[in-house]
Amino acid sequence: MTGKKILVVDADVASRNFIARTLQKEPHEIIQAGSGKEGLIIAWRDHPDLIIIEPNLPDLKGEDLASRLRADPRTARTPLVALSSDPTTQRMKSCRDAGFNEFIRKSGEAVSTLIEVIDRLFGSVPTRRQGGLLIVFLGGKGGMGTSSLCANLAMNVALNQPELRVAVADIVLPIGSIAPIVGYEGERNLVTVADLDPGDSTSHFFRDHLTLMTEWRFYLLAGAPDPEVANHLQVGRIQEIIRELRHAYDFVLVDLGRSLSRFAMQVIHQADLVALVIGTDASSVALTKTVLEYLRSRGMSDSTLYPILNRAIGLEGLSKPDVEKELGIEIKTAIPYLGSHFAMANNQHTPFAVKFPKDTAAVIFRECARQMVDTAKHQRSG
Ligand SMILES: Nc1ncnc2c1ncn2[C@@H]1O[C@H](COP(=O)(O)OP(=O)(O)OP(=O)(O)O)[C@@H](O)[C@H]1O
Numbered sequence: 138m139t140g141k142k143i144l145v146v147d148a149d150v151a152s153r154n155f156i157a158r159t160l161q162k163e164p165h166e167i168i169q170a171g172s173g174k175e176g177l178i179i180a181w182r183d184h185p186d187l188i189i190i191e192p193n194l195p196d197l198k199g200e201d202l203a204s205r206l207r208a209d210p211r212t213a214r215t216p217l218v219a220l221s222s223d224p225t226t227q228r229m230k231s232c233r234d235a236g237f238n239e240f241i242r243k244s245g246e247a248v249s250t251l252i253e254v255i256d257r258l259f260g261s262v263p264t265r266r267q268g269g270l271l272i273v274f275l276g277g278k279g280g281m282g283t284s285s286l287c288a289n290l291a292m293n294v295a296l297n298q299p300e301l302r303v304a305v306a307d308i309v310l311p312i313g314s315i316a317p318i319v320g321y322e323g324e325r326n327l328v329t330v331a332d333l334d335p336g337d338s339t340s341h342f343f344r345d346h347l348t349l350m351t352e353w354r355f356y357l358l359a360g361a362p363d364p365e366v367a368n369h370l371q372v373g374r375i376q377e378i379i380r381e382l383r384h385a386y387d388f389v390l391v392d393l394g395r396s397l398s399r400f401a402m403q404v405i406h407q408a409d410l411v412a413l414v415i416g417t418d419a420s421s422v423a424l425t426k427t428v429l430e431y432l433r434s435r436g437m438s439d440s441t442l443y444p445i446l447n448r449a450i451g452l453e454g455l456s457k458p459d460v461e462k463e464l465g466i467e468i469k470t471a472i473p474y475l476g477s478h479f480a481m482a483n484n485q486h487t488p489f490a491v492k493f494p495k496d497t498a499a500v501i502f503r504e505c506a507r508q509m510v511d512t513a514k515h516q517r518s519g
């Protein structure tokens with residue numbers, strides 16, 4: 138995105154400075170006004186491309202300010218965003234009626250929502266097309282191999298293109314499981330990183346401070362180590378963290394587990410590819426069907442999906458054609474039942490391809506990783 142001039146109108150100087158600091162990471166010019174009247178004067182004088190207004194202003198109601206901006210030809214078409222400390226639906230409605238394009242409640246998630254809104258208003262290339270390729274792993278049902286596949290496929294992505302840098306981020310709550318799979322015991326994790334000042338968790342930070350899991354060939358941002366710590370996670374920071382990771386790495390693979398929470402959906406919407414891990418038992422297929430319908434209802438195209446059928450629970454279960462018929466999608470990769478081999482490799486913190494290089498599954502993983510990257514690239518260019 139080329140730099141835009143953004144005016145922030147808010148009587149609270151700390152709040153103004155925080156917004157300015159956050160937005161300045163993009164190449165934007167930020168100007169500030171501490172009152173409604175000052176906002177009007179600056180808006181008409183400096184012609185900002187966007188105005189962010191806290192509707193609770195001491196001298197002039199945000200709604201009145203918006204109406205006056207709308208009534209003047211200099212600012213009639215300028216996008217207006219309300220960033221409101223008053224979270225009520227009533228306030229949202231009065232702001233919309235007054236001519237605000239967007240209404241965002243001040244909360245931990247406000248910054249990431251604001252960045253998304255700005256991207257959308259300026260019709261910039263969507264975030265998903267910026268930076269490294271983002272592949273998220275999502276499971277309809279727990280225990281179907283989502284985390285093991287995320288780690289092992291990430292390893293194979295790195296194996297296929299050793300000159301490129303791969304990061305894995307585990308955002309499964311309340312306990313991440315990539316760290317125990319790959320044998321990471323460091324202190325740094327998603328929660329500690331989300332606690333850093335946004336100015337300190339930049340792409341440079343992620344480039345220099347994630348641990349390279351040597352055998353696995355990727356850099357790890359481990360998940361929450363336990364529920365107690367997870368409860369402190371500032372989920373509003375996740376989107377920003379993923380964005381910075383993508384600036385630092387060629388590939389970012391994210392274990393989402395089975396979450397479709399609001400923050401998970403924000404990550405899913407940015408993804409170049411969603412690896413959907415499906416088990417072969419009837420309940421896994423039924424749950425996946427619900428997930429699929431939800432994703433479709435939220436505007437996700439099937440072409441963004443990379444369905445993986447993983448026979449995690451044993452030899453019995455539905456066949457690939459049956460699953461395809463039931464879900465109305467094409468399975469891209471089918472992974473056979475690997476007996477205790479997968480669990481053994483996991484328990485020894487060793488990539489499957491290193492532990493069992495001659496197993497056909499090692500070949501399947503490698504080919505699957507190649508296909509996923511190709512599909513993700515194709516999605517992005519298309
Ligand atoms: N194809 C397979 N053959 C045999 N075992 C498998 C296969 N896929 C996964 N497993 C085993 O299934 C178990 C669960 O795997 P994993 O933890 O990756 O699943 P998950 O979907 O991430 O679970 P959770 O819901 O706990 O996050 C592990 O012991 C793993 O080794």
Ligand SMILES: [Mg+2]
Binds near residue numbers: 283284314394
């Ligand atoms: Mg898991």
